[in-house]
Amino acid sequence: xxxxxFSRMKYAVLVLITMLSFSCNPEEELIxxxxxxxxxxxxxxxxxxxxxxxxxxVIEGPILRPVFGIVYLNKTFYIQSGVGDSNRFLQVEGAxxxxxxxxxxxxxTAKKEQQFTFEDAGDGYVYIxxxxxxxxxxxxxxxxxxxxAEVSLWEVVNQDNLKxxxxxxxxxxxxxxxKLGTFLDVQESSSEAKTPVWTNTVGSxxxxxxxxxxxxxxxxxxxxxxxxxxxxxxxxxxxTLLRGDREFAGNGPRIRGSVELVQGRDALRAIIKFNAKxxxxxxxxxxxxxxxxxxxxxxxxxxxxxxxxHDKTEFDYTITSPSRGYGFNQGxxxxxxxxxxxxxxxxxxxxVVGDTGGNDISDNNECSDDTRIKRITFSxxxxxxxxxx
Numbered sequence: 001x002x003x004x005x006f007s008r009m010k011y012a013v014l015v016l017i018t019m020l021s022f023s024c025n026p027e028e029e030l031i032x033x034x035x036x037x038x039x040x041x042x043x044x045x046x047x048x049x050x051x052x053x054x055x056x057x058v059i060e061g062p063i064l065r066p067v068f069g070i071v072y073l074n075k076t077f078y079i080q081s082g083v084g085d086s087n088r089f090l091q092v093e094g095a096x097x098x099x100x101x102x103x104x105x106x107x108x109t110a111k112k113e114q115q116f117t118f119e120d121a122g123d124g125y126v127y128i129x130x131x132x133x134x135x136x137x138x139x140x141x142x143x144x145x146x147x148x149a150e151v152s153l154w155e156v157v158n159q160d161n162l163k164x165x166x167x168x169x170x171x172x173x174x175x176x177x178x179k180l181g182t183f184l185d186v187q188e189s190s191s192e193a194k195t196p197v198w199t200n201t202v203g204s205x206x207x208x209x210x211x212x213x214x215x216x217x218x219x220x221x222x223x224x225x226x227x228x229x230x231x232x233x234x235x236x237x238x239x240t241l242l243r244g245d246r247e248f249a250g251n252g253p254r255i256r257g258s259v260e261l262v263q264g265r266d267a268l269r270a271i272i273k274f275n276a277k278x279x280x281x282x283x284x285x286x287x288x289x290x291x292x293x294x295x296x297x298x299x300x301x302x303x304x305x306x307x308x309x310h311d312k313t314e315f316d317y318t319i320t321s322p323s324r325g326y327g328f329n330q331g332x333x334x335x336x337x338x339x340x341x342x343x344x345x346x347x348x349x350x351x352v353v354g355d356t357g358g359n360d361i362s363d364n365n366e367c368s369d370d371t372r373i374k375r376i377t378f379s380x381x382x383x384x385x386x387x388x389x
Contacts, residue, residue, distance in 0.1 A: 063169065063170060064167040064168065064169055064175055064202070065167065065168055065169075066124065066165065066166070066167055066168075067166040067167060067168045067174070072118045072126065072166065072215070073118055073119065073120050073126070074117065074118070074119065074120075075117065075118060075217055076115050076116065076117045076131060076217070076218045076219075077115070077116055077117075077118070077215045077216060077217055077218065078090075078108070078110075078114055078115065078116075078215075078216045078218060078222060079114075079116055079176075079213050079214075079215060079216075080213060080214040080215075080216060080222075080224070081105045081186055081209075081210070081212070081213060082173065082209035082210070082211075082212030082213065082214070083105070083186050083189055083190065083191040083195075083209045083210055084105070084191035085191070085225050085382075086224040086225045087107050087108055087224050087225055087226050087227075088105040088106065088107070088186075088191060088193075088195075089105060089106065089107070089108050089109075089114050090103060090104075090105055090114065090116070090197065090213070091103065091104060091105065091106050091109075091111075091113045091114040092113040092130050092132050092153060093113075093194070093196075094113075095111070095112065095113035095132050095133075096132070096153075097130075097132040097133040097134035097136065097153070098134065098153070099136070099152075099153065099154055099155070100141070100152040100153065100154070101132075101136070101152055101153040102150070102151075102152050102196055103138065103151055103152065103153075103196070103197050104194045104195055104196045104197060105186055105193075105194070105195050105197065106193050106194055107193065107226065108222070108224060108226070108387065110300075110387055110389070112131045112132055113130070113131075113132055115130075115131035115218055116128050116129065116130060116131065116138075117129045117131060119137075119156070121162070121163040121164075122163075124165055125163035125164060125165050125179055126163070126164055126165070126166070127156050127162055127163065127164070128164055128176075129156065130153055132153075134153070135156075136153035136154055136155055136156070137153065137154065137155075137156045137162055138151055138152075138153065138162070138164065138184075139151070139152065139153070139154040139159075139161050139162040140161040140178050140180055140182070140199055141161075142161075143159065143160065143161040143180065144161075144180075144199075145180045145181055145182065146182075147182055147198075147199060147200045147201055148187075148198050148199065148200065149182065149198060149199045150196075150198055151184065151197050151198055151199060160178075160179040160180055161178065161179070161180055163178070163179040164176050164177060164178055164179070164184070165177045165179065172214075173212045173213070173214065174212070174213045174214060174215055175202060175211055175212070175213070176213055177202075178199060180199075181201075182199035182200060182201055183199060183200055183201065183202055183211050184197060184199060184211070184213070185197060185198055185199060185200035185208075185210045185211045186209075186210035186211075187210070188210070189208050189209050189210035190210075218389065219389055220389070221386050221387065221388045221389075222386065222387050223304065223384065223385070223386045223387075224384075224385065224387075225307065225382055225383065225384055225385075226382070226383055226385055227380050227381065227382050227383075228295055228380065228381050228383060229378070229380050229381075230268060230270075230294035230295045230378040230381060231293075231294045231295065231378075232375060232376065232377050232378070233270065233272065233292045233294065233373075233375070233376040234374065234375050234376075235367060235372065235373075235374065235375075236272060236274065236288060236290055236372060236373040237288070237362050237365050237366070237367030237370065237372045238274050238275075238276070238286045238287055238288025238361075238362070238371070238372065239286070239288065239361070239362050239363060239364075239365060240286060240287050240288060241284075241285070241286055241361055241363075242285040242286065242287060243282070243283055243284065243285050244278060244282045244283050244284025244285055244361075245282055245284055246284055246286075246359045246360060246361035246363065247278075247284060247358075247359050247360055247361075248276075248278045248284055248354065248355045248360045248371070249278070249280075249355075250355060251278045251279045251280040252276075252277065252278055252279035252280075252318050252319055252320070252354065252355070253276040253277050253278050253279065253284075253318070253319060253354050253355065253360070253371065254276070254277050254279055254316070254317070254318040254319075255274075255275070255276050255315065255316070255317055255318070255319060255352050255354060256274075256275045256276075256277075256315065256316045257272070257273050257274040257275060257314070257315055257350075257352075257373070258271075258272070258273045258312055258313060258314045258315070259271070259272050259273075259312065259313040259345070259346055259347040259350070259376060260272075260312040260313075260346070261306070261310045261312075261346045262291075263303060263306055264303070265302050265303060266296065266297045266301075266302060266303070267293050267295060267296045267297060267303075268293070268294050268295040268303070268306075268381070269291055269292065269293050269294065270291070270292050270294050270346070270376075270378075271289070271290075271291055272289065272290045272291075272292060272373065272376065273287075273288075273289050274287065274288045274289075274352075274372075274373055275287040276352075276354060276360075276361075276371045279318060284360070284361060286361040286371065294378060295381075297385070300387055300388050300389060301385055301386070301387050301388075302385060302386050302388065303383055303384075303385055304383075304384040304385060304386055305383070305384040306381060306382075306383055307381075307382045307383060307384055308379070308380070308381045308382045308383075310346045310381065311345055311346065312345065312346065313345030313346050313347035313350070314345070315350060319354040319355065345379075346378060346379060347376055347377070347378060347379070348377045348378055348379045349375070349376070349377045350373065350375070350376050351373070351374040351375040351376075352371075352372070352373055352374065353370070353371055353372050353374055354371055355371070356369050356370055356371065357369060
């Protein structure tokens with residue numbers, strides 16, 4: 001009996017010593033079992049919350065984690081590309097509802113050809129259905145597993161080339177992977193309008209913006225950048241006589257003025273000032289001031305900020321030749337008989353008329369043969385705008 005009791009006590013002491021030596025070793029590392037990348041989908045199962053950063057089947061490239069589609073199912077989105085300074089969106093070319101209708105990227109329009117609904121395809125995959133008339137979905141042509149395969153529309157059927165999985169990187173960008181293994185990609189990462197989309201591997205061009213997408217629900221506001229060319233202003237006729245007899249008589253005139261941009265929520269306007277003065281007695285002088293709308297936003301669109309340089313344009317020049325007209329151009333575009341103006345100014349070109357054949361200052365708002373601003377064109381403007389459905 002004593003022998004048995006002693007043996008049991010000896011075994012217990014050995015177990016205790018072993019446990020203490022294991023827990024007190026500061027250099028010991030816990031090693032978690034590895035999950036092969038090819039098993040990540042089966043390991044997690046459909047619509048389970050992600051646990052830590054898990055690599056997709058393509059290991060090279062950014063670290064991605066799966067986005068399980070339950071929060072995206074049966075919702076409609078604009079799918080924004082990472083190329084093109086934020087204003088390139090996935091669309092069905094020409095709103096074509098037919099089989100094999102190609103897809104490309106273009107500027108935001110809020111039209112149905114840029115709207116896509118995510119529907120459950122099972123096992124964590126989704127169908128990406130176009131909101132065009134036929135409601136067909138994105139598919140990889142010919143079930144081609146190779147990179148640079150074409151993507152177009154097809155009926156929703158239970159085939160792998162119509163099924164897509166969403167992945168997200170640490171910055172919140174989305175990657176859209178076909179069940180065939182490749183990812184939705186803008187060809188050559190080009191930001192040109194109507195660039196087609198195809199498929200590619202995540203690691204094929206590291207850091208490539210063509211594979212990056214953002215999702216925006218169609219019933220939520222969306223903010224992006226867009227370039228506009230403001231409308232031209234023509235034939236501004238000053239009639240406010242300050243002094244003199246309305247005739248410059250070949251003496252100048254000295255032309256001064258400015259063009260200043262005023263930002264509104266739904267429009268851009270220009271405040272335009274003009275003064276023409278004879279350079280000798282009797283110092284005939286006229287001035288005018290106008291406000292002209294040069295850009296009106298479509299309904300539901302608002303202007304948040306003018307991002308391009310838009311300083312006031314100012315001009316001051318005395319016409320010494322008998323020329324009836326004179327142009328003020330931006331720096332690199334100066335032509336003979338033209339005066340350079342600040343390249344940062346809002347006006348790109350200003351065409352004025354000084355001395356004319358008869359009286360030079362109009363008294364009836366009919367300025368076809370009087371001093372005037374004949375034309376103002378404006379520099380393209382990059383705006384930050386918001387679309388509110």
